Amino acid sequence: MRPVVFDGQFGWFHPANGPHGVVLCSPFGYDALCTYRGLRRLAERLAERGMPVLRFDYPGTGDSAGDASEPGRWRAWIDSIKEAVAWLRESTGVARVSLCGLRLGGTLAALAAQELGGVDGLVLLAPVLSGKNYQRELRAHYRQWLSIPASMDCVHEPDTDAFVEAYGFRLYQDTLESLRAVDLRRDAQQPAARVLVLDSLDAGRVDALVAHYREQGLEVERQPFDEYSKFMLESLDSELPRAAFASIENWLTDRDGDTMASARANVGGAADHAAVHSATHVATHATDHIAGHPVAPNVVETPVWLDGGRLFGIYCAPAARCEAHASATAPAALLLNTGAVSRIGNARLSVRFARRLAQQGVSSLRVDLRGLGDSLPSVDGLNLDALYAPEGVDDAACAARWLNAQGHRGAVLLGICAGAYIGLHAAAREPAVTGAVLVNLQKFTWRNLCDEQGKPAVAPATFGSTRSYLRSMCQPRKWLRVLKGQSGGLPVARELTARFAARVAATLADRLERLSGIELGAREAHRLIAAVDAKGAETRLVYGVLDEGVEELECHFGAHGARLRRFHHVRAAFCERTDHAILSSSAQENVMSYFENFYRDSFSEIARTDTEPAHDARATRSSWRQSRAAQWLVKRARAVRLFGEAS
Structure with missing residues (x-):
């Protein structure tokens, strides 16, 4: 496969060599993140059977x-499918083209096919x-996300006609x-x-759609899609x-000669599959120097291998007239995958942030x-x-x-969740x-937890953070649920007791080690942080x-990472209104602003953003103590804003 760009659209x-080409039309937003790996595999399988995709x-x-958020998106999305069909026909000379769309991509494909005419399948x-109904579905998804622990302390978006949001992706009024x-x-x-x-979601509506097409004299086949629920899960x-x-x-x-092409493509089984991957590998070398293309004012992106x-990324840099804004030798930002999500990032965070950095003169690679x-x-x-x-790593x-090697003075990593783990270990070495x-x-060190089937052999933790429980203890309705037997108070009490005991034991071990110089128990996390600190990587x-x-x-x-104070280059920082996967708009802005200010203070002369003022470290610790006191003294008290460094 090779990357392509047409009319501002990026694709693969x-x-x-077959006469029948296929354009895949992806779903929107979170659905696209969940199914990205699957649709890539579908494209590869179709290509193996002789169809350019x-x-x-x-x-x-x-x-x-x-x-x-730009106006005219709906029209632009339909037109982009028509442009994709034109590109495929012109580039390959295929005699026929079919469209394959998932969820909203299926809707867009049907509308584009009507306007195009001459679509085979x-x-x-x-x-x-x-x-x-789709808009109601998105609103329901947003409410569902608000109910899970990972969204705690995020800012709830208003129920407005200006946009509909689900998992950080928005459809705006014009598109809505x-x-x-x-219909x-x-x-x-x-x-x-x-x-x-293929649909198993709404039998009545699908029956009506099939009847609608058959009345027009079309050849229609309907099949179940029983695997839908497992396909549309979170990307991991x-x-x-x-x-x-x-x-x-x-x-x-x-169709016609495609059956023969399919038979030829499938000869050889596993050996043929290996040959396809070899061809893919060779294709990447042919596109090492694909030209950069503008994606935003003063921003150029270049696909790179x-x-x-073996590894694919997109290098995002200021345009030529913006180069004077920052030194070409300054460090670049390296944006790592969040969990199993592609380089695009949750809520398209990596793409938007890379372009925002480029407009400030900072290059990046996602x-x-x-x-x-x-x-x-x-x-x-x-x-x-x-x-x-x-x-x-x-x-x-x-x-x-x-x-x-591109001339940057190293890389400053941004990693979230699993990406943070990868980034920490890369920074250490x-x-x-x-x-x-x-x-x-989430973890400083990792021990393989999955069995031969890839499932966790150890049940994942079902308890949230201690602070979330302490905060909920200030809410009378939580105690009422416990008294009514609607919530298990004893398991929570056991978990909190175990955590307290573990924390006390770790504190004692640390103090004894400092006094005696003898390492007590596993200290891998300390050795890891010490390695980062010794290397001088500001983290x-x-x-x-x-x-x-x-x-x-x-x-x-220790509390608030206080024992990190013995290191020179590693600090802990905390911020309110920041959900775990950085899906909410407030969390996204928090992370982007923090990175910009950190980069400016440590590596560059770019201007401080106006979105988040710097906090004095001593004031931060004082605010933390005040917030902890307030949690115990005032019901439903929220933590004060924390966005500085615990030093």
């Missing part, structure tokens, strides 16, 4: 230019049939008005010669819908570590052990060295890493005040 072309990002989404995977008018049961007249519908847990993909492959190749074509996004190998599934594997170090901002780090461990990662920090380094 999967080459093949193009998958791409709509304007204002993914790696494409623009922002979702249309595959609709759980399409959005009613725009009004266009979407509300959509596939009456729209998209004769979109293609034949249609395949998303499972390939193998039966659905097989149905799509067979349906698309059941690292480590001999990279996919191995097995993630569009890097090699292409995998069917992932687990926690893979996310925390040492190979990921090797890849982060490789990306930092690449930035160094890689000379090219000059600094790091590590957000909501900040940033936590939401109620994040579960604070437990790990305080277990090893």
Whole structure:
């Protein structure tokens, strides 16, 4: 596969020699993050069966230019599919083109196919049939997210007509008005010669859609999509819908000479599959020097391959007229994957932040570590052990060295959750890493927890942070639930007692070690931080005040990470209104502003942002003490704003 850019849209072309091409139309927002790996695998499988495939990002989404808040997005999304079809036809000379769309991508594909005419096949995977229902679905997803522990202490977005948000992605008023008018049961007249519908969500509406197309004389086939619920899970847990993909492959190749091409493509089994990956690897070398393209005012992005074509990333830099704003030799930002999410980031954070930095004169690289996004190998599934594997640290170090080779004075890492773990270990050993901002780090060290099937052999913790429990103890309604038997108070009490005991034991061990000089128990976290400090990499461990990662920090380094004060280059910092995965708009702004100010103070002369003033460290500690007192003395008291460093 190779990256392509057309009319500002970024995409991937999967080459093949057959006469029938396919354009994949991705879903919107969080659905696209969940299914990114799966749709890549579908494109690869179709290419293996002789069909050239193009998958791409709509304007204002993914790696494409623009922002979702811009007016005219709905029209632009439909037009971008038409442009993708034109690009595929012109680039490959295919005689026929089919569209395959998932969720909102299916709806857009049907509408674009109607306007295009001459589309051979249309595959609709759980399409959005009613725009009004889809908006209600997004609002329900947002309310569901607010109910989970990971969203604690975030700012609730207002229920407004200006936008609808789900998991950090927004559809704005202009797009919503266009979407509300959509109903596939009456729209998209004769979109293609034949249609395949896979859906198990709304039988009545799907029946009406199938009848609608059959009345128009179209060849329509309907199949179940029983794997939908497992496919649409969070990106780490998303499972390939193998039966659905097989149905799509067979349906698309059941035409003329495609059957022969399919047979030829499948000869050799595993050996052929290896050859495909070899061809993919070779293709990457042919595109090492793909030209940069503008994506925002004064911002140019260039797709790049690292480590001999194994790792993929996008280098984002100021345009030529912006180069005088910052030295070309300044450190660049290296944006790591958050969990199993591709380089785009939750809520498209990595893309938006990279372009924001470039407008301030700071270059960046957002990279996919191995097995993630569009890097090699292409995998069917992932687990926690893979996310925390040492190979990921090797890849982060490789990306930092690449930035160094481009003339930058090293790399300043930004990692969230699992990305924070990878970033911390890379900062401890890689000379090219000059600094790091590590957000909501959950573990300092990792022991493989998954069994042979990739499932956690140890049940994940079901308890939130201690501070969240202490805060809830100030709420009478929580005690009322305990008294009514609606909530288990005893298990919580046991957990809090165990945590308190573990913290006391760690504190005593630390003090005895300092007195005697003898290491007591496992001290891997201390050795890791000491390695980062000795290397001189300025590092900040940033936590939401109620994040579960604070437990790990305080277990090893005392309340508020106070024992980090003995190090010169490592500090802990805390900020309120910051959810775990950085999905809320307030959390995104907190992280971006913190990184900008940290970079300015440590590495650059870029101007301080106006969004967040610096806090004196002593004032921060004083505010923390006041907030803890307030939690016990005032019911429902919220922690005061903490966005400085505990030093």
